[in-house]
Amino acid sequence: MLSRVANSIYWLNRYVERAENIARFIDVNLNLLLDSPPGSRTQWEPLVITAGDMPAFKERYGEATAENVIQFLTFDRNYSNSILSCLQIARENARSIREIISSEMWEQLNSFYMMVKEAAPKQSVLDLHDFYSEVKMASHLFAGVMDGTMTHNEGWNFGHMGRLLERADKTARILDVKYFILLPSVQYVGTTFDEIQWIALLRSASAYEMYRKCQHRITPSGVANFLILDRDFPRAIRFCITRAESALHKITGTQPGTWRDPVERSLGRLRSELDYLTIEDIMDKGLHEFLTDFQIHLNGTGNKIFQTFFALEPVV
Amino acid sequence: MRFETYDPGDFYDELFIAKGKPRPEILPLIERINSLPEGELKRRQQAAQIALFKLGVTFNVYGDSEGTERIFPFDIIPRIVSAQEWAKLERGLKQRIFTLNAFIADIYGDQKIIKDGIIPAEIINSAKGFLKPCIGLKPPAGIWCHITGTDLVRDKDGTWYVLEDNLRVPSGVSYVLENRRVMKSTFPQVFRTMNVQPVDDYPSHLLETLLNLVPSNLPDPVVVVLSPGIYNSAYFEHSFLAQQMGVQLVEGRDLVISDGYVQMRTTKGLQRVDVIYRRIDDDFIDPKAFRPDSLLGVPGLVEVYQAGRVGIANAMGTGIADDKVIYAYVPEMIRYYLSEEPIIANVPTYMCWEEKHRQHVLKNLDKMVLKAANEAGGYGMLVGTHATPEQRQEFAEKIKANPRNYIGQPTLCLSRVPTLIDNEFAGCHVDLRPYILYGKEIYVNPGGLTRVALKKGSLVVNSSQGGGSKDTWVLTP
Numbered sequence: 170m171l172s173r174v175a176n177s178i179y180w181l182n183r184y185v186e187r188a189e190n191i192a193r194f195i196d197v198n199l200n201l202l203l204d205s206p207p208g209s210r211t212q213w214e215p216l217v218i219t220a221g222d223m224p225a226f227k228e229r230y231g232e233a234t235a236e237n238v239i240q241f242l243t244f245d246r247n248y249s250n251s252i253l254s255c256l257q258i259a260r261e262n263a264r265s266i267r268e269i270i271s272s273e274m275w276e277q278l279n280s281f282y283m284m285v286k287e288a289a290p291k292q293s294v295l296d297l298h299d300f301y302s303e304v305k306m307a308s309h310l311f312a313g314v315m316d317g318t319m320t321h322n323e324g325w326n327f328g329h330m331g332r333l334l335e336r337a338d339k340t341a342r343i344l345d346v347k348y349f350i351l352l353p354s355v356q357y358v359g360t361t362f363d364e365i366q367w368i369a370l371l372r373s374a375s376a377y378e379m380y381r382k383c384q385h386r387i388t389p390s391g392v393a394n395f396l397i398l399d400r401d402f403p404r405a406i407r408f409c410i411t412r413a414e415s416a417l418h419k420i421t422g423t424q425p426g427t428w429r430d431p432v433e434r435s436l437g438r439l440r441s442e443l444d445y446l447t448i449e450d451i452m453d454k455g456l457h458e459f460l461t462d463f464q465i466h467l468n469g470t471g472n473k474i475f476q477t478f479f480a481l482e483p484v485v
Numbered sequence: 486m487r488f489e490t491y492d493p494g495d496f497y498d499e500l501f502i503a504k505g506k507p508r509p510e511i512l513p514l515i516e517r518i519n520s521l522p523e524g525e526l527k528r529r530q531q532a533a534q535i536a537l538f539k540l541g542v543t544f545n546v547y548g549d550s551e552g553t554e555r556i557f558p559f560d561i562i563p564r565i566v567s568a569q570e571w572a573k574l575e576r577g578l579k580q581r582i583f584t585l586n587a588f589i590a591d592i593y594g595d596q597k598i599i600k601d602g603i604i605p606a607e608i609i610n611s612a613k614g615f616l617k618p619c620i621g622l623k624p625p626a627g628i629w630c631h632i633t634g635t636d637l638v639r640d641k642d643g644t645w646y647v648l649e650d651n652l653r654v655p656s657g658v659s660y661v662l663e664n665r666r667v668m669k670s671t672f673p674q675v676f677r678t679m680n681v682q683p684v685d686d687y688p689s690h691l692l693e694t695l696l697n698l699v700p701s702n703l704p705d706p707v708v709v710v711l712s713p714g715i716y717n718s719a720y721f722e723h724s725f726l727a728q729q730m731g732v733q734l735v736e737g738r739d740l741v742i743s744d745g746y747v748q749m750r751t752t753k754g755l756q757r758v759d760v761i762y763r764r765i766d767d768d769f770i771d772p773k774a775f776r777p778d779s780l781l782g783v784p785g786l787v788e789v790y791q792a793g794r795v796g797i798a799n800a801m802g803t804g805i806a807d808d809k810v811i812y813a814y815v816p817e818m819i820r821y822y823l824s825e826e827p828i829i830a831n832v833p834t835y836m837c838w839e840e841k842h843r844q845h846v847l848k849n850l851d852k853m854v855l856k857a858a859n860e861a862g863g864y865g866m867l868v869g870t871h872a873t874p875e876q877r878q879e880f881a882e883k884i885k886a887n888p889r890n891y892i893g894q895p896t897l898c899l900s901r902v903p904t905l906i907d908n909e910f911a912g913c914h915v916d917l918r919p920y921i922l923y924g925k926e927i928y929v930n931p932g933g934l935t936r937v938a939l940k941k942g943s944l945v946v947n948s949s950q951g952g953g954s955k956d957t958w959v960l961t962p
Contacts, residue, residue, distance in 0.1 A: 171739050172750045265715045268728035276539055323752065420752070478752045 170323050174269055176479035177262040178324050179331035181270075182315075184259035185278070186332045188252045188285075189308035190339035191242050192301040194219070194346065197373035199298050202235070204365045213238040215349035219342045220250060235294050243297075244290040252304060256282045271318035274311065281307040305375075323420055327478075330416040337409035338467050341460045343374055344396055348457045367392050374404050393456055394448035406463070407443040414440045420478075432477050435470040439463075487519050488903070491910045497643045497900040498912060499564050510960055511565050513678045518562075530561040530905055533667045542663045542721060557660055558953030560904045561671060564915060564935040568962035571682075571931065574637070574645065577828030578919060579927045580819060582633055585650060585806045586923060587822040589629040592805055593619045603821050604814050608838070611889050612811060613859045614653075614804025616767060618774055618787055624800045625698045631798035632694070632762075633921045634658070634933075637829070639900035646832045646897070648916060649812055652803040654764050657934040658687060658920045659722035660954050662729070668956045680961040682931035687920065688729035691762075694924035695730075698760045698796025706759040708732045709749065711740070713765050713781045723764050737765070742785035747795045760796040767801050809858045809892050810836055833895060837888040846893035847884065850877045853893040855884070870896050902955060904937055914938045917957065932957035 194216050214233040217226045225248065230237040245251040249258070260282045267275055284307060288300055312332065319325050347370050367387050371377040376395065379402050384391045399405035414436045418425050421433065428434040451459045492504040500511050507515045518526060538556045566574075591598050592609060599606045609615055634655030636648040665684050669676055692708070699706040712723035714736050727734035739749050740758065748755035763770060769779040774787035789795050805811065813834040816827045835842040835853075846853060850869045857865035867880045884891045901912035919933030935955040 170752055171733060171735065172752055173736065173739050175752045261715065264720075264724075266734075267724045268734045272540070279539065327752075 170269075170327075172479050174266050174324065175327045176475075177266045178269065178328040179474070179479075181259050181262040181266075181278075182312075182328040182331040183335040184255040184262070185281075185308050185311050186335040187250065187339070188255040188259070189305050190336070190343070191220070191250070191252050191255070192304035192308075193339070193343060193373045193375075195239060195242060196298065196301045196305075197343070197346065197369045198235075199294065199301070200369045200372060201366060202294070204369070212350055215346050216242065218349055219346050222248070222250065239294065239297065240290060244288075253285050256285050266324075269324055271314070273314050273318045277307075277311050277314045281311060326416040326419045330413045330420070330474075333409040333413040333416070334467065334471065336404060337406045337413070338464060340374060340396055340404050340406050340409070341463055341467075343370060344393060345457060345460050346370070348460075371396075376402060376404060389456075390448050390452055393451060397451065397459075398443065398446065398448060407440075410436065410440045410443055430477050431473045432470065435466070435473050439466055439470065488515050488910065489519075491903050491912075493901065493903075493912055495641075496898065496912060497639060497641050499566075499639075499900055499902045499915065500562075501903070508565075508567075510567050514563070514565070514672070514675050517672060517675045526561065526905065527908060529671050533559060533561055533671055536667050536670075537663060540663060542660065558939055559660075559664060559667070560913075560937055560939075560953055560955045561668075562903050562905060562910070563668065563956040563958045564902045564917070565958045565960065566932070568960045571959045572962070573828065574919070575929045575931075577645075578635060578921050578929050580823065580825065580828050581635065581647065581650070581815065582630065582921050582923055582927055584815065584819045584822050585633070585652065586628060586630050588818050589652075589800075589803055589806055590627055591822075593622055593802055598818065598821060601821070603817055604811070608810060608814075608889075609805070612805055612808045614767070614802070614806075614808050616775075616802040616804070618791075619800075619802035622791060622800070622802070623793075625700075625793075625796055628697075628923050629800040630803045630806070631698075631800075631923050632691070633799075633923070634918045635921065637917045637919070638832070638897055639917075641898040641900075643900070645829050647812075647815070647829050648832055649809060650806060650815070651918075652799060652807050653766055654719075654799070655918070655920070656719040656722055657918055657936075657954075658930070659725040661920070661930070661932060661934050661957070662687060663725075664954060664956045679958065681958040682961055684930055684932050687930050688726065690922050690924070690928050690930070691726065692730045692732070694922045694928075695760045695762055695796070695798055697924040698798060703759060707749075707757060708760045708762065709735045709758050711735055711737070711761050711763040711765055713737075713769070717764070719764065726762070732762075737781045737783050740783045740786075742783065742789055745789065745792065745794060747783065747786065747789055758795060760798070762798050767804055770801065804859075807859070809834075809856050810838070810889065813892060832897060835893040837884050837891040837893065842893075843884065843888055846891075847881055849893075850881060852896060854896055855880055855891060855893050858890045858892065868896065899938075902935070902937065904939070904955070906939070906941075911941065913941075914943070915955065931959040 198213060198216060213235055216238055217223050217233060220242065226233070226241055230241055241248055241251065243252045246253060248254060260278055263270060263275055263278050284303065292300070315325070315328060347366060350366065364387055367389065368377060371380050371392060374396060380392065380395050384395060395402065395405065397406045400407060402408055415425065417433060417436055421429065423429050423433055428437055488507065489505055491501065493501045501507050534556060537559055542556065588598065592615070598604050599609060630652045632655065634651040634657060636651065637645055638648045639645050661684055695708050696706065708730070709732055710723055710727040712720060712734055714720065717723070724734050733749070735749055741748055741750060741755070743755055747758040747761070749758055765781050768776050770782040771784060771786040772779045772782055773784045787801065790797055790801065813831065813836055816831055819825055819827045835846045837843045837846055846855070853869045855867040855869060860866065867876060869877060872880070899914040899916065902915050903910040904913040906913070915935050915937045917933050917935050920930045922928045922930070935957045936952050937955050939953045
């Protein structure tokens with residue numbers, strides 16, 4: 170398929186997934202806001218830190234209040250990773266490949282974008298909970314429509330791979346939010362509030378019930394284990410990487426477990442590392458350090474995908 | 486809402502002979518609409534608009550950063566053409582396209598029509614659409630204008646005229662197909678009773694026309710639609726046609742010339758392209774041959790085309806017949822190449838480069854429509870009857886400065902069709918653009934795009950100037 174088209178469907182899916190995950194980030198904090206002990210302050214700064222865009226935020230908004238952070242991450246047209254911007258980019262990508270995707274995909278994405286565009290930015294913080302749920306559902310609906318209406322061909326595999334890589338990255342970031350929230354208040358560790366935060370975090374990854382079924386008690390390493398290493402939970406990092414790798418091999422036609430191009434090598438290494446890691450290894454290294462390294466490796470893989478499949482220079 | 490009060494007034498009305506007197510062939514439609522409960526028609530109109538918006542049947546507005554897409558306003562009352570009338574139009578259009586093709590081939594070949602004194606050489610040589618690199622070119626099967634949209638209008642007495650021919654990259658056929666889709670779900674019963682000729686096979690005919698450009702021994706030819714990209718005003722149509730034909734939609738940056746062929750960049754390397762349905766003007770198609778600043782085209786394309794290694798529709802150079810001064814000669818061409826009389830007449834046209842014509846135009850500016858020879862989309866024109874004296878003066882200066890570039894036509898009283906405006910039926914002026922394909926033979930899609938001026942009294946129907954569209958129903962004999 171055309172490189173440009175593969176690029177568009179890959180990013181289209183990444184951006185829809187990204188919008189969904191920003192909604193998740195914010196939703197964790199909205200939940201915490203309701204459960205926080207009186208007198209404590211919910212921290213909004215970590216959301217901007219984990220999004221990786223603190224300088225841009227500081228310059229334009231100053232203080233990290235709930236309203237500012239929500240405005241920045243949700244409705245800011247000038248910030249390219251806000252939910253609204255993500256969906257706008259996703260929609261532009263979809264528009265450029267309408268003859269490739271199913272018309273149902275286009276219609277779903279179009280109404281998704283309209284829904285966010287028409288949402289009132291100034292509604293009360295507490296009412297926003299419903300809005301973020303809607304964003305999450307609309308993203309699921311898009312993924313479902315794509316699975317159910319588009320031939321699972323090369324284009325579909327590019328899209329699927331994009332979605333999974335984005336999701337792995339964002340699950341890592343969601344876990345990392347906890348690290349940043351904890352930093353200033355180590356005295357919370359092991360308290361009810363600490364447990365509530367972990368629950369909120371699991372909820373934001375839609376992982377709470379699934380976690381309870383397999384681990385029962387909520388512990389930091391249990392949560393990290395589940396969100397990083399679980400084989401079967403669809404938002405766990407290992408699940409995402411394993412499935413992304415298999416989509417990649419469907420695209421290239423190379424045998425799983427072997428490699429011919431730098432992307433296969435990079436993603437294969439990441440997958441096999443996850444296959445043989447234990448949560449103890451991760452905690453010994455430091456959760457934050459592990460997550461940072463993981464994201465760097467993942468970014469490297471993303472760059473190799475661009476070089477291998479999308480770069481427009483002729484291969485001759 | 487009922488038609489009883491609708492008064493066609495002192496105009497040719499496509500649906501009514503006189504107040505309360507519909508044309509006999511449209512009775513089923515009138516009865517259906519009259520039987521709808523109050524407010525239902527309005528509701529259906531809105532439902533149709535929403536459906537079109539959801540389908541993304543939109544066009545882009547240049548220079549508008551947000552909400553760049555707008556839906557092309559759509560009116561729910563169709564325009565209806567009787568079978569007999571259509572039969573004549575169809576013959577007339579075939580005659581015209583056959584002639585125009587012969588003309589283009591002649592101009593880039595022996596130029597007999599100039600040598601025989603029918604058209605002055607200076608008119609050809611000064612035409613912006615005359616491309617010297619195309620001289621001597623032999624496109625497959627000798628066909629140059631594969632896809633044409635010819636604009637027709639109807640005057641007060643009901644006579645049809647050709648207003649202009651669009652032989653470069655005519656737009657709008659996607660609206661014809663999508664409007665029809667929406668109308669079928671809006672008035673299913675009427676469709677069953679009225680025997681409207683279907684238009685849905687246009688993409689199949691288009692694909693056949695394009696495949697006709699491929700050398701016959703090629704087993705699995707690759708056809709693409711070449712678009713300038715998502716910011717082009719007709720982007721929806723490019724993507725729609727590619728989708729309906731099941732071919733790739735490409736942009737200039739997807740294509741590269743390699744090993745003497747046009748190839749596209751895919752995730753698995755380069756792949757050869759055999760036919761290009763280009764939706765980019767000649768000027769922009771190859772920066773090496775034409776505009777060096779163009780980023781839309783493919784460097785080196787013209788060379789590959791001249792070598793016969795890729796088919797392009799429309800052929801490069803067809804813009805010569807798009808020139809509004811050359812348009813004025815089409816009736817002469819029909820007589821010259823076919824020894825026949827034109828079946829559909831031109832609108833009487835004054836060519837400002839001729840002294841006598843120019844004087845007439847300058848004296849009658851307030852009664853005429855003035856047009857630049859090479860503009861489209863309602864740009865570069867002046868409707869003299871509606872202009873201020875200053876605007877007319879300004880245009881007169883332009884004509885004097887560059888007479889070759891302007892024509893004048895008497896202001897026609899365009900026919901009207903009842904149209905839903907503010908909850909009542911208003912008579913609005915329309916034109917008609919049928920789409921004609923020239924492949925193994927000439928095919929005219931039954932109907933075409935009826936554009937309607939949605940402002941009261943306005944004669945300008947272009948989408949970029951606030952016009953809308955209607956479905957066009959050609960009845961079966």
